[in-house]
Amino acid sequence: MLVLLPPSEGKASSGRGAPLKPESLSLPGLAAAREAVLAELVDLCSGDEDKAREVLGLSEGLRGEVAKNAALRTAGARPAGEIYTGVLYDALDLASLDAAAKKRAARSLLVFSGLWGAVRVTDRIPSYRCSMGVRLPGLGALGAHWRGPMAEVLPAAAGTGLVLDLRSAAYAAAWKPKGEVASRTATVRVLHAPTRKVVSHFNKATKGRMVRGLLTAGTTLAGPGELVEALRELGYEVEAEAPAKAGQAWALDVLVTEVH
Numbered sequence: 001m002l003v004l005l006p007p008s009e010g011k012a013s014s015g016r017g018a019p020l021k022p023e024s025l026s027l028p029g030l031a032a033a034r035e036a037v038l039a040e041l042v043d044l045c046s047g048d049e050d051k052a053r054e055v056l057g058l059s060e061g062l063r064g065e066v067a068k069n070a071a072l073r074t075a076g077a078r079p080a081g082e083i084y085t086g087v088l089y090d091a092l093d094l095a096s097l098d099a100a101a102k103k104r105a106a107r108s109l110l111v112f113s114g115l116w117g118a119v120r121v122t123d124r125i126p127s128y129r130c131s132m133g134v135r136l137p138g139l140g141a142l143g144a145h146w147r148g149p150m151a152e153v154l155p156a157a158a159g160t161g162l163v164l165d166l167r168s169a170a171y172a173a174a175w176k177p178k179g180e181v182a183s184r185t186a187t188v189r190v191l192h193a194p195t196r197k198v199v200s201h202f203n204k205a206t207k208g209r210m211v212r213g214l215l216t217a218g219t220t221l222a223g224p225g226e227l228v229e230a231l232r233e234l235g236y237e238v239e240a241e242a243p244a245k246a247g248q249a250w251a252l253d254v255l256v257t258e259v260h
Contacts, residue, residue: 001221002157003164003211004118005111006171008086014068014126017076024124029153030117033146037115038072040136041128045069056134065129072126080111081121087201088166091208094121101215108215110157112171114142117149132170143173150175162186162221164214165249166207177249185249186224193237193255206256210236224250 022034045052045066052066053059068075081094094105106122114132119125135141154175163177163185177185188210190203213234214221221227228240237255 001108001162001164001214002159003109003214004167004171005088005109005211006166006168007111007113008084008089009131010085011083011127011129012078012085014076014083015078017078017124019074020072020077020124020126025116026120026123027118027153027157030149033149034116036139037130037136037142037145040138041069041115041130042072044136055136056129057131058129062129069128069130072128075126077124077126079121080119080123080125081105081109083125083127084111084121087204088208091205092212093208097212097215100218101212104215104218109211112167112174117146117174118154132174143170146174155181160222162223162227164188164211164227166211179247182247182249183243184223186227186252187249188252188254190254190256193257202256202258206254210234210254224252228252 022031022038025031025034044055049063049066052069053063056065056069058065081089094102097105106120109121110118111121112118112132113130114134115128115130116123116125130142132142132146139145154177158177158181161184163181165172165177165185165187176182188207189198190206191197192199192202210231214230217230217234219226219230221230224240228238231238231254239253239255241251243250
């Protein structure tokens with residue numbers, strides 16, 4: 001199973017660990033694309049602060065994020081699973097998983113990023129601020145920048161089992177599974193059952209708890225059909241829609257009655 005996750009806007013501090021070693025990151029086929037973004041982001045944030053804030057879409061209150069980006073090559077690095085915070089990651093609570101579930105998380109979770117493309121939760125990275133929606137002056141839109149490298153690297157990373165896609169739209173644009181990989185991919189919406197609407201907070205929290213449940217259960221899932229059964233066994237109400245054509249992803253709705 002490969003689980004595709006969005007990052008979090010807010011991130012923990014880098015801490016005092018050893019600095020980033022780009023060559024140590026997973027998916028080495030993304031190395032050149034990563035270096036291109038890293039170099040321009042550091043250069044941008046080392047210059048005109050107001051211009052950097054404008055490019056990155058940062059408010060006055062987030063001015064300190066510019067200096068953080070300027071120091072990316074020397075800042076301390078921590079496992080990505082510790083850097084990413086927020087509702088989904090709080091619900092996932094990687095630190096409290098048992099040893100077997102942590103190993104599954106290391107193998108299965110892939111966090112998409114405007115700066116790194118995608119990283120494993122065990123990859124050591126510094127705290128940063130750069131969403132997939134950013135358009136850098138030299139490279140242009142990051143979503144478009146990542147599409148080519150992702151198309152070359154991600155099909156192999158997807159392996160032969162289920163691909164569970166929990167990314168938000170901006171990050172999903174960087175790589176769309178195709179062909180045989182798409183046929184074993186499932187996208188998931190979390191809906192408030194009485195209204196059939198997506199509510200951001202419990203959408204993220206439910207996805208975090210759902211991934212945690214799957215990691216803890218440790219069931220091997222070959223495709224979307226098995227995912228539906230696994231989620232129902234975990235107590236979720238799931239509606240599944242098989243694709244109309246071959247080579248398309250399944251669409252799953254998880255219905256939640258309580259907002260928490």
